Amino acid sequence: MLKEFREFAMKGNVVDLAVGVIIGAAFGGIVTSLVGDIIMPIIGAVTGGLDFSNYFIPLSKAVSATNLADAKKQGAVLAYGSFLTLTINFIIVAFVLFLVIRAMNTLKRKEEAAPAAPPKPSAEVELLTEIRDLLKK
Template identity: 75%
Template sequence: MLNEFKQFALKGNVVDLAIGVIIGAAFGKIVDSMVGDIFMPLLGAIVGGLDFSNYFIGLSKAVTAGNLVDAQKQGAVLAYGKFMTIAINFIIIAWVMFMVVKAMNRLKKQEAAAPAEPPAPSTEVVLLTEIRDLLKK
């Protein structure tokens, strides 16, 4: 059973998948930071200094706070600003993945367009060809 598990765990597909998941998690953190720390503040400055993270609608009369954290403590809120941030995050990730796939497809086309050199004939084939040519003469 241990050998069977070892064979499963060390298969190329499982290792590739694990690496992909780890890189994906790290990439997600980078994109979260890019959206939260760079893109959203710029977008907020363009539209008049608005902070999307504090956009919410109180769903009960008890919600009177001016920021999302305090409003959530007071009762139910519809945090649509947080949703906008996550939606923009998704669009950025989708765009980056599209560009990566597009670049990989371009590289594959270039490899396919370049014809592969035929392998050089073996020494036996060269000798037999020479013998054939000599016999023809």
Template identity: 80%
Template sequence: MLKEFREFAMKGNVVDLAVGVIIGAAFGAIVSSMVADVIMPIIGAITGGLDFSNYFTALSKSVTATNLADAKKQGAVLAWGNFLTLTLNFLIVAFVLFIVVRLMNQLKREAPAAPAEPPKPTKEQELLTEIRDLLKARA
């Protein structure tokens, strides 16, 4: 059973999938940082210094906190600012993946296979062709 598992784990598709998952996780972290550290501060500056990740709507009257973490401890809240941030994160990831797939498809289309030149006949083949043509002419 261990041998079968080793063969399964070493198949190309499993290794490719593992590499893809690891790269995807790293890419996700980069995009999350880009959204949290670059894009959302710019949006916050445009909207007057607002931080969307802390926006929420209290669903119970007992919530009196002004930040999301404390409000969640006090009761039910609708964290729509966090949802907005995660939605923006998803849209950026989807757009970047779209661009990558589009570029990959263009590279595949731009590289058509060059038609192969037929090989030159050997001296023996040329001689046999001459003999064949002479026999056809006599017939």
């Protein structure tokens, strides 16, 4: 059973998947920073200081805080601002992946369109071709 597990774990697809997950997690951190540190402040500046992260609806009367962190400590809240931020984050990730896949498909089409050079004949084939040509004369 251990041998079978080792064979399964070392298959190319499993290793490729593991690498993809690790790179995806790192990419997620980059996109989160892009959204939180660059895009959302720009949106806030354009909309007059609008900050989505603190938008919430209190679900109990005990919640009287004005920011989301304190409101969550006081009771249940509907944090739709966080949801908007994560939705924008998802749209950016999906768009970047679309661009990457589109670029890969373009490169693949260029490779397929380029005619492959005929393989160079071996030394034996060249020698036999020369002998044939000499015999024809």
